[in-house]
Every structure is written in structure tokens, then in C-alpha cells.
Amino acid sequence: MSTLVMLTCCGGCGGAISDGGRVLVFLGAGVSFGAARAGGRMTFDNEKYKPWPPHDLIDLGWSSGDDDLPLPFWPWLVHRMLRQLASFAESHEHVSLRKFFSEEGPLDCAQLFRQTVGEANYREFLLEQFDIGRHPFIQVTPSHTALRELNLPLLFTTNYDELIEAAYQQAGQPLRVSVSEQQFLARRAEKPARHLVKLHGSIDQPDTIVLTRTDYARARSDRKEMLSLLRSELVEASFLFVGFSLSDPNFGLIHDDIRLVYGMNLPASCTVQGRRDPVKER
Incomplete structure (x- = not known):
């Protein structure tokens, strides 16, 4: 079942595309949630x-x-x-x-x-x-397929599962994945055509998972370059946040720092929501 339901933005994503700007995707748990249940997003x-x-x-x-x-x-x-x-x-x-x-x-x-x-x-x-x-009943959703078809050079996610990777594999398209800082540095040197940065690790490498308070604290030092790339892209590119609540602690620290420096002088970004919430939008 598709998890793409409602788009809320400040007019920035469409404008960025039409003006030749850069648009990147940040994927959260809401993307994968629907792969295991009919209710979806x-x-x-x-x-x-x-x-x-x-x-x-x-x-x-x-x-x-x-x-x-x-x-x-x-x-x-x-x-x-x-x-x-x-x-x-x-x-x-x-x-x-x-x-x-x-x-x-x-x-x-x-x-x-x-x-x-x-x-x-x-x-x-x-x-x-x-x-x-x-869980054999879990399948790649139309949302994963649609995101793959955007053919973006760089994607960020906090998800642990491997559904994004499966979507590319099913289509026979190569996707380089960075789970740790060491992998990230190697992938950046390769300059792959498609790069997925898993900021919170991956379930195929359980030791890389970021979930506890200690994990979050350690990630800020052990994944400095991964987080630094996210920071620089948030300044330069418009983001489409899909299934991501924007409440992740480490993301919040980065975004707060950026807003203190740049104020409103940042590319407008968009978020996919299951329902419109005007208070949360403000």
C-alpha cells in the first residue's frame, strides 16, 4: 500500500525543480510502516x-x-x-x-x-x-518504487530496514549504501550515482543501530561526516521529508543550529503527511 498521502510545503520543492535546483529525500518510519500493514501512512x-x-x-x-x-x-x-x-x-x-x-x-x-x-x-x-x-509477507510498497523512480543521487534515512535497498535491487539498479562512518567515507570517495546514507544504521548490521540515548550521543561523534553532509545539504538543497516526523533528537540539533545561523534564508522543504495539521505546520 502506498504511504504517500498528503504534501505540505512552502512552495519550495516544485520551485526548486523548475528552477533547476537540488531536491533530496529524507525517509522516516512512515515509509516502511505500510509495508507490514494495510492501513499505511x-x-x-x-x-x-x-x-x-x-x-x-x-x-x-x-x-x-x-x-x-x-x-x-x-x-x-x-x-x-x-x-x-x-x-x-x-x-x-x-x-x-x-x-x-x-x-x-x-x-x-x-x-x-x-x-x-x-x-x-x-x-x-x-x-x-x-x-x-x-517476514515474507512484507513487500516493497508503491511508495518505495515511486521514490526509486525519482532517480535521486542522494537519499537520507533513519530507517533500519532494507526496503529501500530492496526496491533498487528489484529494479536491477545499483545503490551504494553507507551504514557506518567508515563505509560513508569510502562511498564518498567512489562518487556513486546513487547513494543511500542510513544515519541510524541498518538491521543487517545490528551493532550499527542507533536507538538508545548512548547510541545517539555516540553517533554525534562517530558519524560526524555523515551528519556534516546532512547539515550542508539542508543549507543548499530543498528536502522532501517522507514518513519523517522531524522530531529526531540529532536531526533537531542540526536543524536548530542551521536556523540560528541562516534564519529563514534556507531552501523551502516539503513533508508528506497523512493528514493536514495547521498547528504543526506553523
Whole structure:
């Protein structure tokens, strides 16, 4: 099912294309969400705007709307972490778990989960959520195909799955992928025709995944050149954000710094939304 639903922009993307400017794509979880479920992007947005945590969390028997399918968005992913921790924790810890997961941000929840379950179980958890090879029913969506057909030289994503790569592979088109800083430096030297920069790692290399607070902090130093490229492109190019909420912490730091320097003197960008939200647009 296609995840491309509604386009909100400041007139910049169309103008950039018609004027011969550069337009790049930044892909988030909303692109892949629909590959595992029929609701597609609309379901993604409707669920995302529900209050978190669910008000029936108090009994740890909540009905958060989580469908238990792979490729979840952040609230469902965090919900699954809490559910696993609660299933193994002593009953007297349930109140503390509930309090922690309702008061702390997702990065800290992921940090607690990883430290509690151990590296082997954490790795298995990630593979079960994002390894599309484990779930034969997951297929490349029309959105992935449409994005591939744009034939852009550079794409950024925070997604862990390999659906973007699969879209290019099915079409027999070469795509160079950078998952780590070392790979990125090598790919840049090659100057490939098509380059996918996976800022948060890839599930085929679970050790590269950026999810916990420590991961985010380490990424700012270990992936300096990857983030530096994103920063420079945000200044020079118009971006089409697809399935990306713009709330990622590291992205926010980069974008805040740019806006402090350039103000409104930046190329206009566009975002794909499941439904129009005028307050969020402002």
C-alpha cells in the first residue's frame, strides 16, 4: 500500500525543480510502516497522535492499538519494550516500570530495555522488529518504487530496514549504501550515482543501530561526516521529508543550529503527511 498521502510545503520543492535546483529525500518510519500493514501512512499518523502513554497502562494490561506487526513506529516499539520488561519483572517493579515509561523519553526507555535484557536479547528484539527477511509477507510498497523512480543521487534515512535497498535491487539498479562512518567515507570517495546514507544504521548490521540515548550521543561523534553532509545539504538543497516526523533528537540539533545561523534564508522543504495539521505546520 502506498504511504504517500498528503504534501505540505512552502512552495519550495516544485520551485526548486523548475528552477533547476537540488531536491533530496529524507525517509522516516512512515515509509516502511505500510509495508507490514494495510492501513499505511494514515494509520501511522492516526496512531502517532494518540496520547502516550495509553491511559489504561496503569494495569500493564493496556490496549495501545499495537498490532504486533513488524516495522512499528516509535510509540509501539517502546510499548513492546515495556511489555517484555513487565513480563519478566517482579510484580513489585511494575509500578516503577510504568512510572519510568510514562515519564521518560523513548531514548531512555530504550536504554533501560537494552541494559536490562542484555545484548543478545536486545539484538534478537531488533531483528524481530525490523528484519524483513523474517517476514515474507512484507513487500516493497508503491511508495518505495515511486521514490526509486525519482532517480535521486542522494537519499537520507533513519530507517533500519532494507526496503529501500530492496526496491533498487528489484529494479536491477545499483545503490551504494553507507551504514557506518567508515563505509560513508569510502562511498564518498567512489562518487556513486546513487547513494543511500542510513544515519541510524541498518538491521543487517545490528551493532550499527542507533536507538538508545548512548547510541545517539555516540553517533554525534562517530558519524560526524555523515551528519556534516546532512547539515550542508539542508543549507543548499530543498528536502522532501517522507514518513519523517522531524522530531529526531540529532536531526533537531542540526536543524536548530542551521536556523540560528541562516534564519529563514534556507531552501523551502516539503513533508508528506497523512493528514493536514495547521498547528504543526506553523
